[in-house]
Each structure stands twice: as structure tokens, then as C-alpha cells.
Amino acid sequence: MTKDINGLAPAGPFSDADRAAVYRAIRLRRDVRGQFRPDPIDPATLRRLLQAAHAAPSVGLSQPWNFILIRAPATRQRLHEAFQSANAEAAGRFPDRKALYSSLKLEGILESPLNLCITCDRSRGGAQVLGRTHDAATDLYSTACAVQNLWLAARAEGIGVGWVSIFRPDDLRAILRLPDHVVPVAYLCLGHVTELYPEPELQAKGWGQRLPLDDLIFEDSWNSPPTA
Numbered sequence: 001m002t003k004d005i006n007g008l009a010p011a012g013p014f015s016d017a018d019r020a021a022v023y024r025a026i027r028l029r030r031d032v033r034g035q036f037r038p039d040p041i042d043p044a045t046l047r048r049l050l051q052a053a054h055a056a057p058s059v060g061l062s063q064p065w066n067f068i069l070i071r072a073p074a075t076r077q078r079l080h081e082a083f084q085s086a087n088a089e090a091a092g093r094f095p096d097r098k099a100l101y102s103s104l105k106l107e108g109i110l111e112s113p114l115n116l117c118i119t120c121d122r123s124r125g126g127a128q129v130l131g132r133t134h135d136a137a138t139d140l141y142s143t144a145c146a147v148q149n150l151w152l153a154a155r156a157e158g159i160g161v162g163w164v165s166i167f168r169p170d171d172l173r174a175i176l177r178l179p180d181h182v183v184p185v186a187y188l189c190l191g192h193v194t195e196l197y198p199e200p201e202l203q204a205k206g207w208g209q210r211l212p213l214d215d216l217i218f219e220d221s222w223n224s225p226p227t228a
């Protein structure tokens with residue numbers, strides 16, 4: 001990219017086609033549980049996905065993430081068992097919808113060719129991090145930004161991503177041998193996909209619905225009426 005004399009790069013809008021591609025990736029990104037193909041993700045593609053994650057914004061440029069690539073079948077088996085145990089407990093938290101809950105597939109730990117845990121090192125950047133001085137959670141938010149970057153890039157690459165959060169955190173810590181200062185933010189299943197739901201799967205299966213955007217927009221304060 002060319003630089004101007006102040007060291008800044010041009011920042012005009014993308015071309016129509018490029019803009020459409022960005023919005024398309026956002027619109028067509030899905031959480032994937034059951035559509036993974038078993039063929040591996042080639043190293044160059046995986047590298048692009050990790051580069052996309054690593055390009056995320058982070059508080060004070062602290063880049064608190066690490067990427068744990070999980071391929072070993074024995075490790076995945078243990079994680080799958082940890083999921084099953086937590087998921088059985090979770091089903092009991094929805095007594096009125098237990099049958100529907102239990103019918104949902106909520107992970108692809110064993111079917112996907114790659115699992116990836118994105119962690120947040122809460123000590124990264126030292127005791128004081130610019131921008132984190134008054135909100136300690138901002139390192140976790142930064143890590144979530146990395147997850148979303150990867151998720152969108154993966155959609156563009158034809159790689160499905162599924163986020164699995166139904167684990168007892170101590171199980172994840174023990175299996176992945178995480179030190180105390182490292183938080184497992186996202187456990188992801190990755191693999192090629194040829195078909196995706198056109199809408200959130202949880203919507204297609206009657207668990208929930210996307211809320212109308214206009215109901216979520218306030219002006220100036222929480223108590224203002226919706227703008228619509």
C-alpha cells in the first residue's frame with residue numbers, strides 16, 4: 001500500500017465488489033457443528049486464518065492471545081468426554097426444553113480435522129496495559145475480537161468454525177495444561193464444509209430467533225424509546 005508523506009495510508013471505501021465480499025462473509029458466516037469434512041486444512045490456509053486472528057485489535061496492542069492447535073486423537077477424546085459430561089448437566093438447566101436441547105448437536109470435536117483453543121494470557125503486557133487500566137476485562141474482549149476475525153476469514157476460505165463453550169473451565173485447563181494466568185476464551189472446531197445453514201442453526205431448529213435490529217438501538221441513553 002502506498003503511504004503519504006505523513007506515514008498514513010489511503011482510507012477510502014473499498015470497491016463495490018470488495019465491500020460486498022466483506023458483508024457477504026459477515027452474513028454467511030455460520031457456527032458449524034455437523035457439516036465438517038474430514039480432509040485436513042492445508043498449512044497455508046491455516047496460517048492465513050491465524051494471521052487474520054493475530055491482526056485483531058487488542059487493548060494497548062497487548063495481543064493477549066495464544067493459539068493451541070489440537071490434533072491428537074487422545075486429547076480430543078478427553079475433550080469430547082468433558083463436553084459430554086458438561087452437556088448432560090446443561091440439559092438439566094432447561095427443564096421445559098430438555099428434549100429439544102438434547103436433540104441439538106452442539107460440537108464437532110471428533111469429526112472436525114482440527115480443534116483450536118484461543119486463549120487469553122492475562123499477564124501479557126505487564127501489570128499496566130494502556131486502555132486496560134480501568135477495565136480488566138478488555139484483554140478478554142480483545143481475544144474475542146481475534147476469534148471473530150478468524151471466523152470471518154474462515155468463511156471466506158470455505159472453512160467452517162464451531163465454537164464449543166460447554167465445558168467446565170477446570171476440565172479445559174487440566175486437559176490443555178493451561179497455567180493459572182491463561183484463560184481459555186474459545187474452543188473451536190475447524191474443517192472444510194460444503195454446505196451451511198442459510199440462517200443460524202438454532203433458529204432453523206426452533207431454539208431461538210434473531211432479534212429485530214431496531215429493537216436494540218437506543219438514542220443517547222438506555223431509557224430512550226427505540227429509534228424505529
Ligand SMILES: Cc1cc2c(cc1C)N(C[C@H](O)[C@H](O)[C@H](O)COP(=O)(O)O)c1[nH]c(=O)[nH]c(=O)c1N2
Pocket residue numbers: 029030031032033105106107163164165166199200201202
Ligand atoms: C461465546 C460463544 C459461545 C458459543 C457459541 C457462540 C459464541 C459467540 N456458539 C455458537 C452460537 O450458538 C451461534 O453463534 C448462534 O446460534 C448464531 O448462529 P450463527 O453463528 O450465526 O450460525 C455455540 N454453538 C454450539 O453449538 N455450542 C456451543 O457451546 C456454543 N458456544
